Amino acid sequence: MSVEIHLGYQDHHKMEDFLASGAPGVGAITLHATGAKHQHGAADAARDAGVSVLYDPRTERLAYDDPSGATQKLPGWTGQVVDIGRLSSSIDDRARLVNAVIAGHPNEVTIVTPPSFYVTDERTSLLNVHLAEATRLATALPVRARVILSSRMPLDLVADLGREYRAAGITSVDLRVSPLNGEKDGIRKISKVFKTADAFRNSGIEVSLGNSGNVGQVAYALGHAESFSVGIGENERVDHAGRMSRQVTPPPPKYDENGRKVGGGGGWEGIYLPGLAATVGRKVGEVLLANTDIRTRISCRIGSCGMSIAGPLSDPRGHYLHARASEVSALTAKPTQWRAASELDRLARALELRQLVNESYQSGPVRALNTRTLQSLVEGINRERAAA
Ligand SMILES: [Zn+2]
Numbered sequence: 001m002s003v004e005i006h007l008g009y010q011d012h013h014k015m016e017d018f019l020a021s022g023a024p025g026v027g028a029i030t031l032h033a034t035g036a037k038h039q040h041g042a043a044d045a046a047r048d049a050g051v052s053v054l055y056d057p058r059t060e061r062l063a064y065d066d067p068s069g070a071t072q073k074l075p076g077w078t079g080q081v082v083d084i085g086r087l088s089s090s091i092d093d094r095a096r097l098v099n100a101v102i103a104g105h106p107n108e109v110t111i112v113t114p115p116s117f118y119v120t121d122e123r124t125s126l127l128n129v130h131l132a133e134a135t136r137l138a139t140a141l142p143v144r145a146r147v148i149l150s151s152r153m154p155l156d157l158v159a160d161l162g163r164e165y166r167a168a169g170i171t172s173v174d175l176r177v178s179p180l181n182g183e184k185d186g187i188r189k190i191s192k193v194f195k196t197a198d199a200f201r202n203s204g205i206e207v208s209l210g211n212s213g214n215v216g217q218v219a220y221a222l223g224h225a226e227s228f229s230v231g232i233g234e235n236e237r238v239d240h241a242g243r244m245s246r247q248v249t250p251p252p253p254k255y256d257e258n259g260r261k262v263g264g265g266g267g268w269e270g271i272y273l274p275g276l277a278a279t280v281g282r283k284v285g286e287v288l289l290a291n292t293d294i295r296t297r298i299s300c301r302i303g304s305c306g307m308s309i310a311g312p313l314s315d316p317r318g319h320y321l322h323a324r325a326s327e328v329s330a331l332t333a334k335p336t337q338w339r340a341a342s343e344l345d346r347l348a349r350a351l352e353l354r355q356l357v358n359e360s361y362q363s364g365p366v367r368a369l370n371t372r373t374l375q376s377l378v379e380g381i382n383r384e385r386a387a388a
Contacts (some may be wrong), residue, residue, distance in 0.1 A: 002027030003217075003328040004208060004229035005321065006056065009035035011232045012042040014317040019045035021303075023321075025329030027227050028052035028111070028208075034073045036106045043108035055105045059097070059115035060148060064244045071247070075104025076115055084117060088127045098134045112143045113174070118240050119149040125161050133168035144172040146210070147200075148240055151177045151192055158196050162203035173200055174229070176210040182237035183278075183370040190215060190376045191383075194224040211235045214277055214347070218377045221331055221339040222384060233270030233320045236279055271312050272320045273298045274327065276357070277350035277374065279320075283365040285313055291361055297353060302326055344381050347374050 002025050007015055009032050019026070019042065029046045031039045033056050043053045061071050062082040071077060076097045087093050101115045114135035116128045132145040145165060149158070165173065177193045197207045197219060209216040209228040213236030216228025230236050271285030272278075275298035280288070289295050289310050296309065302322045305311030312319040327346070331339050354369040362368060 002227050002332060003220075003324055004028040004030065004052075004054075004227055005324075006030045006211075006229060006231040006235055007032050007035065007039055007042060008231060008234065011317060012039040014232065014321065015039075015042040016045045018318065018321040018325075019049045019051060023049055023051060023325055025325035025327070025332060026051055026321075028054055028229075030054040030056050030229070031106055031109070032056065033058040034070070040106070040108060043106060047108060047110065053108050053110045054113055054144070055109050057101045057104055057113055057115060059101060060117050060146075060240070061244070061247060063117050065248050068247070068250055076100040082117070084124060084127065088123055094127075094131060094134060098131060098138055102135060102139055110141065111172075112139050112141045114143060114145055116146045116148070118178075118244075119147065119153065119161075122157075125149075125157075126164065129161070129164045129168050129170075132165065132170050136169050142172070143170065144174055144208070145170050146174045146176070148176040148178055148210075148238070149196075151179060151189060151196075153196070155192075155195055155199055158199040159202065162200040162205055165200070166203040166205055171204065172206040172208070174208045174210045175200060175225075176212075176238045176240070178238045178240040179242070180212065180215060180238040181373065182213045182215065183373050185215065185373040185376055187376040187379050190373070190380045194219055194222070194380065197224045211238045213237065213279070214373060214377060217328065217331070218343050218347075218381065220328070221343040222381065223336065230324060232317045233272060233279060234268060269316055270320065271316050272323050273312065274300055274323050275350065276353050276369065277347060278354070278369060281365070282313070282316070285316075287364055287366050288357070288361070289313060294353065294356065294361065340381050340385060344378060347378050347381075350374060351378070 004027055028051060036055055046053050058074050059076055062076055063084060065081055097115050105112060112135060114132040116131060117124050119125045136143045175197055177196055197209060200207050207225045209219050209225040212228045213230055219225040220228050269282045270279040271282055289299060299309050300312055300319060300323050304315055305319055331342060334342055351371055351374050354371050358368045
């Protein structure tokens, strides 16, 4: 009933400290696929705080080539890229994969994530159901299946899939609808995402809308999902095809003027600006938070941010955690029927401020902020309130 946070490779100290401070609004954390071995402290702090602990096995990546070799470190790697057809037809291969993924879970985990693959057709969707069921039968812990599917999948097939999972004894899914941009989604996409979540919920399955930022928060407020998840300053969108294409063909390395390699996976540092309901890059955050006309309206006053208007820049991860968690905790404290109106207020204020930035304060790294997803969410909320 809350926001769930995925840990990046380096996020464990921030997460541990935040959880130790109480972490209202946070329902679960997900340990990093290969960084989990450093994340025992965060996992213990989560358990102490009554927060669920999951692990991200990233099994879907095993079905694609990976010249970087990163997938070789994932549980279930057999020395070869997974052949979906073969896995679908071999109960022994499935059992081996399930056992390897369960064994790859750290001991502190309280909910097990079965292996799963991107749903492209009926065969992969049934393969995932079989893998989830085999996992359920092989562990005493609760199991939550990950379902990554195309936003174009017809709703009647999604409903069938929900029934298959329920028949397999699965009562909870981490649902990711791909692609979900997070900033440029139209009303059709938003409404499809909500209906996709409903198709699972109609079968009695709890839904966490994975990697979903504002869309997830609104889905939660409207009752389309029991929870939603984000990374710390990242993972507010879903793009399975893009991510896999970067795995198969990594972008060429970039070099600075001295010939040193720059960039790579760790380049993004997301600065969350609550007033704009936006996570922006560091340079954009610096310019906007230096602007005395708007900075008090876009910044944060929680915790260490109370000392300085530039708080989100001095501790972006700590700030991201307290800002996101406090929004969700405030939402959760409201009666269910008031939550939609509360999100409507938040989004309307953010849209107004984004428009102000776009009209008056574009300069240097600050380009026009996208308003399409926020507008679609406002329209989605209004439609549902009118229908009610
Ligand atoms: Zn803050």
